[in-house]
Each structure stands twice: as structure tokens, then as C-alpha cells.
Amino acid sequence: MSKLKAAVAAAAALTLVVVAGCSGDKSDGGTKGNAGNSSITVFNGSTGTIVENWNPFSPTLLQPTQGLIYETLYWFNFAKESDPTPMLGTAFSWDSAGKVLTITTRDGVKWSDGQPFSAKDVAFTFDLVKRTPAINASGLKLVSSVAKDDKTAVLTFAVPSFTAEAAVIANTPIVAEHVWSKIDDPAKSINPNPVGTGPYQLKTFSAQSYVMEKNPNYWQAGKPQIQNVRYVALATADAATAALTAGQVDWMSAFLPGLEQLLKNQKNLTYVNTPAMTTSIFTCAGAELGCEGPQTDPAVRQAIYYALNRDQLNKLAGGGFAETASPTLLLPERDKKWIADQANATTPGAPDVAKANQVLDAAGWVKGSDGIRAKGGEKLSMTIQTVTGWSDYISLNDAMKQELKEVGIEVKPTQLSWNEWNNNQVQGKFQLSLDSIGLGASTNPYFTYLKYTTVTTAKVGEAAQNSGNYSRYKNPRVDAAIAAATNTNDEAAQKAQYAIIQQEIVKDLPYIPIYVNSMLTEFSTANAVGWPTNENKYALPASWKSWDNGVVLSNLQPAK
Template sequence: MSFKLAACIVALSIVATAASPASAQKRGGTLRLYHNDNPPSTSLLEESTIASVMPFAAVFNNLVVFDAAKVHESIDTVIPDLADSWSWDQTNTKLTFKLHHGVKWHDGQPFTAKDVQCTWRMLIGKAETQDFKRNPRKVWYTKLRDVSVNGDDEATFELTEPQPGLLALLASAFSVVYPCHVPQQVMRTKPVGTGPFKFVEFRRGDSIRLVRNPDYFKKDRPYLDEITVRSIDSRATRMLAFATGDYDITFPSDVSIPLMKDVKARAPNAICEMTSTNLQINLLVNRVNPPFDNPEIRKAMSLALDRNAFNSILFEGTGRLGGAMQAKPEGEWGMPADVLSTMMGYGPDTEKNLADAQAIMQKLGYSDAKPLSINIQTRNLPTYRDPAVILADQLKNIYIVAELDILDTPRWYSRLQRKDYTIGLNVTGVSVDDPDGNLVENYSCNSERNYTQYCNAEVDKDKRRKIVFDIERVLVEDAARPVILHSSAGNCWQPYVRNFRPHDNSQYNNLRFEDVWLDK
């Protein structure tokens, strides 16, 4: 199914849903989900993975969110959440939120502007007590001087200079508000939020259970009584379990194209669609470790990537070629094809690219008789392992012999955090299609998520549209984190699941399920 056709189908479903009377929405029932992995923790502010977002987003609220009913996220689809309204001052350096009055945390304590203030003071390192183990999105808020409060129901973000993308960043699933009165140690295992569902249980590697929040400030929400999540390691087993009706929605972007065909054959009534994911497969090279401190080797590796082969094997040609920002047509900031084709390694002459890469390696003394032996570390998920196998095969063409080192999720993120790797095959999920939510987070010098230790002062400058393409060229020429492909994937849900719509430029921001109901 093409992206345009899928979008049309979703658009028709939106119209149909909008036309349905409110009385058709049914209350009760349990939404049964499966998980493809083991969440490292329940603390969304400290994590960078959908493994934590999918099961625990429903526990929390943001100040603002992307409208779950709009398939394509943008600044124009941002709607109120804990904030009833917001406004900028004339200098565009103060963003004031009027907060919803009377909201309660799940433990009964009142939510106030102080919670907003202390959350972002923790994120920018200004809190009196700071016990985050990780702070992966601190770099989003380098222009945030402080958050001031005016009574219980008003909070103002005070910036050192305008930041046009701030509102979009605040709508990310990773921008939830935390309670001031709950220690971070508790938030990692038994989170307390204001969201539509309350945390009940997290049995690591087995199951997760959430129940309806009876005091939710959005009246009549959620419709569901419970959400249960079961961990299943095998993707084939997961697909079979969904097809036989054991689960209601597949894990985000978990359905490959070959498996999509199998699911549809087994469950012809299931609703399935292919969509862009804003996930990018990329090559990580720790440029501190010899011999990869030599930019020529990094250039050769980048030139050796045959992106069309990755696309054919992994996605049957439905993946997107692009740079660091999400590829067009879904990407708001993606490079046009004529610009992309001028980038190193992206041109159509893959044979010339490979010959140039071989010449570089030969000049450095490598050959079939004298190869460079390496380990490629990657995460123990099919979406990582499969492209890692292709990468290892392609690197043989430039005299690099690689063995795969497969790591479970906690060890994978721990290694990346410590920069304890040399070569890695990574899949980077971007929660917000905005330069401040991607280029800043993944490439700026002081970001925790700059896993390759790449640092270029030019990249740390302002990154709005007029210079994004120039930044992209610098990243490609420096082989900062060579992007192999932007992936596509399938999502399926049972026909009785209502008001669920995967988004086409982020898989993170529509997983709260507060508007979902079961028509059975």
C-alpha cells in the first residue's frame, strides 16, 4: 500500500469517526498490547526509547500535545493538555501557559505550576536536588533560562533568545510533567502522573498493567478500563498472537512488509497500513578510537553504503533516502531529491562510490590479504540486527571484516551512554520532526545522545530552515553519523479498535490511548 493511499484511508476514517455520534463510543474493556522488548525504566524524562514510551506514556500528561487525530504532526497540530492556553510576549522570549485548574496527581496531591517549574529546572540542571541518572534532552533547552510561576495556574518559560521550535518540543512524548514531591528513584519503577491511566504493575520482561484514572481532569476520558502489556521476544510469535486475536494493536512499526502479508492472510479483517516512521538506520563510528579517528576511513565507510540494497532487502523499496532530517514527502525539513543526490555517497553511481572507497582503504594499507577486523555492536531487535547483517556484508567490499555483537536493550543504551563501542548499527527514533529535536539532540557537541562524539561548532549554530540543508551537507561530508535509510513499517489493529491512528512522522506521540475505545 502506498503512503498516499494509506493517508487517504486514514483521512476517510477520520471523517467517518467525526460523523459518528458521541453515544456510539463505548466504555470499558481492556486494551491488550504486546511489547517487543524490555523497558529500561518507567521514567520517560530519563529514557530515549519507545520501549519506555509505549507502555508508560498513558501515565503522564504534557503541557501541550500533538493532536492524536491528526496523522501528520506539525506546530499547527499542537493542542492543549495540562495547559488550557499559551501565549508569547512581544520579544518571543517568554512563553506563558495558563494551566488547567484542579488537576490531581495519581496519589491525590494537587498539580500546580510549581510542578512545571521543578520539572524543567531539573531538565536544565537548575534544581536544588538533581538525581536524574540520564538527561538525554537537556540540550533541547539550552535557551531556557528559567521557568517562573504566577500562582498555582500560570507558568512562564523564560528564554535567552527566541526558539521557534520550543512548542513542538514540549508536545513530544518525552516532555511530560513530573511531580515535585516524588523522588526520581520512585519514578523509575512506580511512576506517578496525572494521565488517563494509573500505574499498577511492571514485571520486568513479563508484563505491565495500567488502570483507568477515575479522577482524570478530562471528563469522560479515558474510555478504557485497563491497558495490559505482555512482553514477547519473537516477532513471528507476536504476529501470530495478533492474527489469532490475542492482542488489539501491534507494537509501533513492528510489522515488516513480508510479515504484513502474513498477518493479512491470517487476519483479513485487521486494519493494517504502511507508514513512514521517522526512524533512521545509521552507522555509528566512535571517532575517538583508532583507526577510526582517521576521517579517511570514516569517509570510505560512508561511500561503501549501498542504500538501495538496504531498501530493497529490508523494505521492498518503500524506505526513504534522506539525510539527518526525516525524508520527504513526510518530512517537514527533508532535502529535495536534487539536493540529496549531490551529497557524498548519495549519487546514483554506486560503483564509483565503492571504487573511491576501495582506493581510500588501499591507500591506508588495507586489502583482501590485509583486512581490518572489527565488531559491530547493535541492539537485539530485528530492526537493528537485520540491517547490521547487511552492513557487515557491504563493508567486506572495502576490506573490513566484521562480526556482530548483539546486546540487550539495557546494555545497548548503557554502552552508547558511556561511548563504550567502536562501530555500531543504530536505529534512531526522532520524536519531533524539527531541527531542535533532531540535529541539536543527536549532533551538537554537548548532547548526551551525540553517541559518536562528533563536534562541529558550525552545526551548533541556529538551525532553522534557511540553513538546515547546509548543516545536512556538513554532516554528510564529515560522516558524522551516516544515515543509511529512513524506514517504513506496518502497524495493524483489530477492526473493533476505534480512534487509533498511527502518525506518519513520529511513532512516539500518539500512544496515550485516552480517546481509544473498543467497539465490541
């Protein structure tokens, strides 16, 4: 049986799983041109059992929580150069010192339970963040958060916070005071009955799939037009391919080998590529915070960096769609003005085996009879985790295993469900992990470099903040530089601080960049139209992208 025929057969099996998981929800969708009965299915990378969590502040939240259920004051489109788009906020302004931010909120907004939204909810949200360090993912130094009236919220910060602007207005989910004032622990609650202002609300949930339905109280007139959105978990890349080509999935973002050939004769299928995320080896680097293993040695991390054959990795795993990364973890082209030393603008394409060996020799790692190095009785052997079914990352691990063996480093790939993989990163219970970095609250490097700060991490076994410093990296110079960058609105002064950070992280490499991965997103027009295109990237189209996901779904219309 050919691979495609096998995939179609797998799709038939998937249908049974989806129907069983939704217990009758199939009647909610599939009717073209009928908004009241329209439905699409989304795969956002989830594999294995789905664990319920609608807490918009949690690092293990279900992704539609941010964008479909909860919204921010403003929204940034990373797919193109653009100004922030007003959402729950309509205006904002700083005082001259950058310590007081005044926000004007939108009229006529209701929560999904019908209660009115006001600036009091905004003030409550930021006060909740101030009182709960575990949900203060951006390390905001808030002094107070008050509502002057129903349309005006005033936030006061302890230090100038110009660089935190995007985190405040575009990356903080606004929650309802009448709901969250009754939640005992906002960091740990799974928020089983979410109430938001977004275009959708929770309809049904199971461990295999869940369904979001149109929020009848949504503030954007005439939106959304798609009544039901079903999210499913798939096991493998073959299952994803099967679901897409057999019409079982309408929207997904996944690397599919031979994508152009696969879609060649599929009249309803199309794709866009918006590379913006740097695929990297996350290392549990901080021995001081409880990390264990050879990867806590900076020399090992440096050797890995030099030993990788990135050109080969792109051919074998990236499908040729990947672009060159930077050891600064910025994007070489988009962020050129922020990269202080052009020698660090890009990663090497070819390996430097001699350099990798030199670094390890100098650090005392000696090759044994089996070709694997050791030091002080510890073998230079580490596990690297990725998600079951992520075929490009699985291929990366297999190829890197061979490349690193040449310099005496043993890497043991493991595949886990998304939930287990993510929880390991959040808790620091890993040695190496394959993931990607990028897409902070804005294109200012401040948001990328928060991932290197002590304030966004925690000891191993404790949860690091959402999208925080999973590496457990601790560097006082980096902490001081990010704090100094926060205190100024002067771009030249910020660049000087980012130069310090870049010098440190290029040396220490807690996150080891591989390449800027393709961001391939596939769509079907069988049940819905209005998807982003290469000509009209009105939102970053990835199905897993927080905030943008709500924008995309709000702009779809049922197919005629």
C-alpha cells in the same frame, strides 16, 4: 510444520509466559464490550528481561512512561499536518524577543494520587530541568521558571528560544512538585511509584510484563474506556507474528515479512504504514569523547555510505515498504524546503564501489591478503549491534556485511536484548549500531540537528541525554549554527544555519542513513476498536511512540 503453524504454537507458549508474569492479571480483561473489565495487550518492541524505570526524563525509561503516565503541555501529531493540540496547557505566548514564554494551564486536572495539578507544577518541572543538566535533553537555556498564580507559569530564557518552543510545550513531561521535590537525583531515580496526569497508572510489574490500569482521576471525561493495558516482551519476529495471529497481542509496530498475505484471512487484523523514521547506522564517532575503533575515521564512515546498495537492502530487508532517505537526515519530500543543497536531497540507491575504494585508499586503509583493509596495525573491522528479534534490522546487517566486504570493510553483527542495546547507545559503548532517527518535538530541523550537538552528548561511559547525540559527535561549527538558529524566529535565517549544519554532517556522517523505514503498525479489533486508520491518522500509531501512545489508548473503545 509451516511457519504460520509454528508461530501459532509459539503463541501458546507465550500465553504461559504472560500469565505467569502477571500473576493473576488475566482476570482483568478479555471481556468484549465491558469497559470495566476490558483489556488489551501491547508489544512495543521490548525483548528480553524488562527493567523497571518510570523516570520520564531517563534515556532508559519504559516507553509508556511518556504518554500513559506523564503528559506534556501540548501534543504534536506527526501523522499529518496539524497545529499543536492543548493537553495540560491551554494557551502560550512569547514576548517579542523570544526570551519569555507565558503558559496558561488547564483547570480541573488532578494527579493520579488525587492531588490537584496547577501552574506551580509546571514552574517546578522547568526549574528542575534548569537545575539538573542531565535531564535537560533539549539544552534549554532557562534563567527562571515561576508561577504567577495557579493558572499561569512564566519561563524566562537566557537567549531567544523560538526554535525550542516545541521542546518546551510538547516534549517536556510535567511532573508533580509534591512528589519530585522529594527525589534526590531526578536523573538517576527509577521513580518506582509514578504519579502522573495521564490516562493510565501503574498496576503491576514483572520482568516479563507489566500492566497499566485506567487512571480514575483522568481529566478527559469518559476516557480512557479500556481498563487495563498489558505490555509484554517477545523474543523474535516469529514470536511477534505468533502473538498477533493467535490473538495474544492487540497492538504492535513491527516489520513482519509477507505482512499482507499474513493478514489476508485474519478478519480482526489490519495495519497502517506511516514512514517517517530514517534507519541509520549510528557510529561512535567521537574519539575525543572516548570512542574507539575504525569508525572514528570520517573516511570509513564515508566509504560505508557509498558502498551500500540501498535498493537491494530495501528488497531484502525493507520488504519494498521503505522510502528514499537523505544524508541531511531530513525527509526528502516533507522537509524539501529545509534542504539547502538539492544534491544532498536523497541518498544513492545503487552502490558506488569505486568511490568507496577511492576514499579508503586516500585515507591510508590498505587491503590485506584476506581482502580486509588495515591501517597502522588496526584492522578495518567493527561490530554492529541490533536488537534480538528485530528481523528487518537483522536482515539489514547480514546484507550490509556482504556489501561492505566488497570494499574491504569487515562488519560483525551482534544481537542483544533491547535493554543492553539501548544502554550501549546511551553510554557510547558500541562501534556501530542500527537504529532510526526522526520525529523530534516538531518538524523543524532544529530537533533533528540537536542529535549532532555537544550539549546533548557525553563522554563514553556517561549517559547521553534522552534521544541525544549517541554518536559522540563534536563539531564547533554545528554547535554555533544550532545556537544561532535558536536565537531567531526568522525562517530564512534558520535555513541559513541549517545549511551550515548539513554541509558538515554530510561530510562527517556520524549517522549513516540507509532508508526511511516503513513504520508498519498492526491492530486487532477483537478486543478494542477506534484505532488510527489510513483515512483517520488522529495520532502517529506506532505502539512505541511517546506521547501519541496515550492519545491512541484514550480513543479506544471496547469491542462490542
